Amino acid sequence: MTSEHSERPSVSVVDRIAEIAKGRTPFSVEFFPPRDEAGEAQLWRAARAFEPMGPAFVSVTYGAGGTTRDRTARIVGELASTTSLLPVAHLTAVGHSVDELRGLIDSFAAVGVRNLLALRGDPQGGVRQEWVKHPEGLEYAVELVELIGAAGDFHVGVASFPEGHPRAVDLDADTANLVAKLRAGAEYSISQMFFDVDDYLRLRDRVCAADPEQGAKPLIPGLMPITSLRSVRRMVELMDSEIPATVLDRLTRAAGDGPEEDRDAVRREGIALATEMGQRLIDEGAPSLHFCTLNFARATSEVLANLGMIEQASPAPSIRR
Template sequence: MPRIDELLAAGTTFSFEFFPPQTDAGERKLRDTLNELEPLGPSFVSVTYGAGGSTRERTHQIVVDMLERTTMTPMAHLTAVCHTRDELAAILARYRDAGVQNLLALRGDAPRDVAPFWELERAVDLVELAREVGGGQFAVGVAAHPEGHPASHDLTDDRRHLATKLAAADFGVTQFFFTVEDYLDMVEQLAGLGCDTPVVPGVMPVTNLRQIERFAELSGAVFPADLARRLHAVEDRPDEVARIGTEVATELCQRLLDAGAPGLHFYTLNSSTATREIYANLGLPVAG
């Protein structure tokens, strides 16, 4: 399986993100979604990691199953929160021994109802541990926030820390956002700091208004007022909400590609419909 840094060096990437389901019905839905999206030939796919390691085994199993049973290149998320250094090293060793080559290293947010701790205090510390354990096997990515991390003091401070983190990593993937200028400004500011590590923009099509508003609030992403008004006007018609959300996401994706973004990373929420529609709208090739 290829490394993501090699894929990015070869050209534009298109990738999908999934989360480990917690029920039998959710597992069936994820299997269906994977079967529906595999023919699109994604460059890679990622699997998230639950707060505090709550999905440790499910994340590992899904990633390894993808590696062994599908044509897709998996990337495993890993967070440092609520893990000791030794625990993280053991998780990384399991991925190494299973042949996984791609990781997203995250500091991680505090889980609910659990006192959080970070033995590795920064995402860059986890990147360095992955280098040590992987012995050069892993391509390691980190997260980026076009509008600034919610915990940052200001945008200047955020960009300085992000540039340091990206310098240790092979690539970045952004939190979802809605305004293309936020992403382009981030890339320009990083370049001004001497950082040229590729950062793939993350896109989350609006298919559920209340859900996306909650996600935006938690992540610190700004939900544009004009888009909110359009969607609230039709919130009693879910099909129309999804249609507008897909239309807006398609426009954002096209503008990002036109501006030279190194790829597109779709937050699928374990559903294939919006991603397949955006692929068709953009005229992207389908495998086979």
């Protein structure tokens, strides 16, 4: 497995996007490393459902610690060896010394994974805790971009924040940081998920104004089709963000005033919202759309079908979300 894939030419996210864009707007999907076997089976069902839809790449997040971290490496390796999907491994600086990070970068290469998303990661105790650098580790994601660049033949992406990173001094400082990560060798960025397309467009304008050369690199918008009010509330809490009032209004109206939210109605509204955002982003020239899937294929594939990016939504009858 290893030798077969280490001999493969290393395809980059940017090349894959450019190739697909000749025919249609590209899209990509994000998975998280599941905690148990049932969760892992679900991830593989989603991966198999997406495979024939031709995503540009599939990214797998990197957990805060322990076994889910090992799962990221194993899952991206298996995606590389058993599917036609292009895997991207997220890698964070949290809790790692530079030596450990070098070892991890090598281990991704050993399983045929050459596309990495370089991130600082959130503090181990949660997004609102103080960031504490590992004594022999890195302070900022830009240093991880440099470390990966020095490690050899890798293609690196970074995170971007349409609403600004919650810890940033201001939007200009945050934009300067994104530009620094791109100048350090990142080939593209994937944005934090957002609900106001204008925030994305303003970020793109700021990056282009700050450095036109870096502004030409793909700024891939992150979207999440909402399937439940409860889960999206939890998600924005993890991001230390907020749902805009107009979006919340639409969702709460759909949820109704019963003791339980009307999940079908919320789901319909969530998919309509993601479709509207996706269409506007395509009209505004976004290079590709990146979907946070929570390891389910159905909702994302419905949005893709609505946008005419695939022929029909994933049938996957047993997969509700």
